[in-house]
Amino acid sequence: xxxxxxxxxxxxxxxxxxxxxxxxxxxxxxxxxxxxxxxxxxxxxxxxxxxxxxxxxxxxxxxxxxxxxxxxxxxxxxxxxxxxxxxxxxxxxxxxxxxxxxxxxxxxxxxxxxxxxxxxxxxxxxxxxxxxxxxxxxxxxxxxxxxxxxxxxxxxxxxxxxxxxxxxxxxxxxxxxxxxxxxxxxxxxxxxxxxxxxxxxxxxxxxxxxxxxxxxxxxxxxxxxxxxxxxxxxxxxxxxxxxxxxxxxxxxxxxxxxxxxxxxxxxxxxxxxxxxxxxxx
Ligand SMILES: Cc1cc2nc3c(=O)[nH]c(=O)nc-3n(C[C@H](O)[C@H](O)[C@H](O)COP(=O)(O)OP(=O)(O)OC[C@H]3O[C@@H](n4cnc5c(N)ncnc54)[C@H](O)[C@@H]3O)c2cc1C
Numbered sequence: 527x528x529x530x531x532x533x534x535x536x537x538x539x540x541x542x543x544x545x546x547x548x549x550x551x552x553x554x555x556x557x558x559x560x561x562x563x564x565x566x567x568x569x570x571x572x573x574x575x576x577x578x579x580x581x582x583x584x585x586x587x588x589x590x591x592x593x594x595x596x597x598x599x600x601x602x603x604x605x606x607x608x609x610x611x612x613x614x615x616x617x618x619x620x621x622x623x624x625x626x627x628x629x630x631x632x633x634x635x636x637x638x639x640x641x642x643x644x645x646x647x648x649x650x651x652x653x654x655x656x657x658x659x660x661x662x663x664x665x666x667x668x669x670x671x672x673x674x675x676x677x678x679x680x681x682x683x684x685x686x687x688x689x690x691x692x693x694x695x696x697x698x699x700x701x702x703x704x705x706x707x708x709x710x711x712x713x714x715x716x717x718x719x720x721x722x723x724x725x726x727x728x729x730x731x732x733x734x735x736x737x738x739x740x741x742x743x744x745x746x747x748x749x750x751x752x753x754x755x756x757x758x759x760x761x762x763x764x765x766x767x768x769x770x771x772x773x774x775x776x777x778x779x780x781x782x783x784x785x786x787x788x789x790x791x792x793x794x795x796x797x798x799x800x801x802x803x804x805x806x807x
Contacts, residue, residue, distance in 0.1 A: 575590065
């Protein structure tokens with residue numbers, strides 16, 4: 527293959543078939559895809575994303591939410607918010623979907639070895655962080671304490687409820703959940719995710735924090751973590767912007783000097799903190 531063809535290859539979707547569809551919440555579904563040609567390993571780093579083609583509808587960037595140790599499949603958790611996401615979550619087992627990628631720079635799981643991990647997620651933001659949790663739990667001795675703080679709008683909007691319960695039973699692992707509106711049967715925390723920080727078993731000097739959720743949530747969490755003694759280089763955030771090519775050509779996802787598709791989506795707070803305070807950047 528010549529170099530021009532190699533350069534174009536990231537633009538060529540490979541057809542995958544839908545193997546399984548799981549309803550997580552009323553509007554969010556997890557789909558497992560496998561290559562249609564039976565190709566083997568599909569490597570990805572926690573925090574990377576794919577471009578998914580729903581044939582006849584369009585293409586959308588979606589983070590990989592599955593276990594990086596299971597290389598024969600790609601798993602995505604998608605909230606139906608518009609035309610393309612609705613078409614994707616409506617796919618049935620056996621349907622074909624085009625996949626490009628994986629793309630981007632993910633979470634620093636290698637650099638975080640030996641440290642505590644503080645994972646803070648809001649809503650669908652737990653999806654890009656789930657591969658980190660799988661990775662840490664299957665390499666448990668290589669990491670310190672795992673703290674997961676997770677907030678959703680209501681109890682029925684919490685993703686991966688069975689897994690949250692099983693993660694909470696793992697050694698040296700703390701899982702705290704909160705919701706904005708609890709209802710009568712909710713016996714847990716109510717309030718924004720930052721209110722969980724005071725219950726978290728934090729050791730800032732030996733920790734790395736990973737944040738994903740609405741930008742306003744990440745701004746407040748990052749600010750509060752700084753207040754607890756985290757440095758800006760210890761705090762990582764995953765950013766979202768509309769994107770098209772996913773390889774840094776088209777400029778749709780430019781964010782200050784960065785392209786979110788190829789320089790991110792994961793950045794340190796030191797890199798992007800100052801830009802996050804700029805309105806509509
Ligand atoms: C790197 C990356 C990873 C992502 N990972 C996931 C994921 O794991 N799961 C998931 O459900 N979604 C994820 N998204 C968001 C997803 O790509 C958008 O929700 C989707 O493109 C919307 O397309 P649509 O046609 O369904 O909706 P549209 O009709 O295009 O939009 C519907 C609504 O969503 C808003 N919107 C559209 N695109 C985005 C976006 N990129 N970020 C924020 N708001 C947007 C629009 O402003 C509008 O209000 C990710 C986005 C990026 C950039």
